Amino acid sequence: MRTLCLYYTRTNTTKEIMENIARIIGADAAEYTDGKNRSGFLGYVGACFATVKNTISKVSIKGEINLKEYDRLIIGMPVWAEGPCAIGKALLKKYASVMPSEVYYVVTHMGDKNDYTAKIKAMDKLLGRPSAGQVSIRTKENDYIKESAAFAETLV
Ligand SMILES: Cc1cc2nc3c(=O)[nH]c(=O)nc-3n(C[C@H](O)[C@H](O)[C@H](O)COP(=O)(O)O)c2cc1C
Numbered sequence: 434m435r436t437l438c439l440y441y442t443r444t445n446t447t448k449e450i451m452e453n454i455a456r457i458i459g460a461d462a463a464e465y466t467d468g469k470n471r472s473g474f475l476g477y478v479g480a481c482f483a484t485v486k487n488t489i490s491k492v493s494i495k496g497e498i499n500l501k502e503y504d505r506l507i508i509g510m511p512v513w514a515e516g517p518c519a520i521g522k523a524l525l526k527k528y529a530s531v532m533p534s535e536v537y538y539v540v541t542h543m544g545d546k547n548d549y550t551a552k553i554k555a556m557d558k559l560l561g562r563p564s565a566g567q568v569s570i571r572t573k574e575n576d577y578i579k580e581s582a583a584f585a586e587t588l589v
Pocket of ligand 1: 441443445477481512542543545572
């Protein structure tokens with residue numbers, strides 16, 4: 434089974450988590466982006482504005498990735514403003530039709546509120562079918578590498 438771990442990351446935490454999952458299950462990893470530099474404080478403020486104003490719609494996958502070559506896709510996305518970030522949603526909107534049937538969501542968040550289950554599951558509307566599974570991982574004051582490894586083990 435060929436698996437791709439796709440992630441958006443602003444400060445590299447989701448990248449670290451998705452690369453850890455990819456290493457454990459022997460998957461490829463690639464980044465998706467809206468093409469904006471969102472680093473630093475100004476990048477954070479820009480991300481807040483873009484989320485509130487709902488201006489994020491562009492997205493692309495870096496590198497030579499053909500989604501049709503994969504049997505399983507694991508999509509990593511940070512929480513922005515109490516839900517999976519708009520860039521992740523834009524990815525689903527744009528590429529759902531060429532994504533493999535087996536899609537998982539890995540959602541990272543800083544706060545201790547851990548129940549994004551309903552909002553994550555709601556992304557299935559964009560996917561156009563039921564996802565295969567989901568996990569949300571707290572990245573602050575938590576061993577997120579261990580937690581992502583535990584999730585990865587369920588997929589081996
Ligand atoms: C614009 C913005 C909004 C955010 N909103 C939330 C939030 O509502 N709840 C939360 O727990 N974390 C929130 N975060 C924190 C990120 O979800 C968290 O730091 C995540 O692990 C970042 O992943 P990254 O390093 O891969 O970008 C927000 C971050 C940004 C940039």
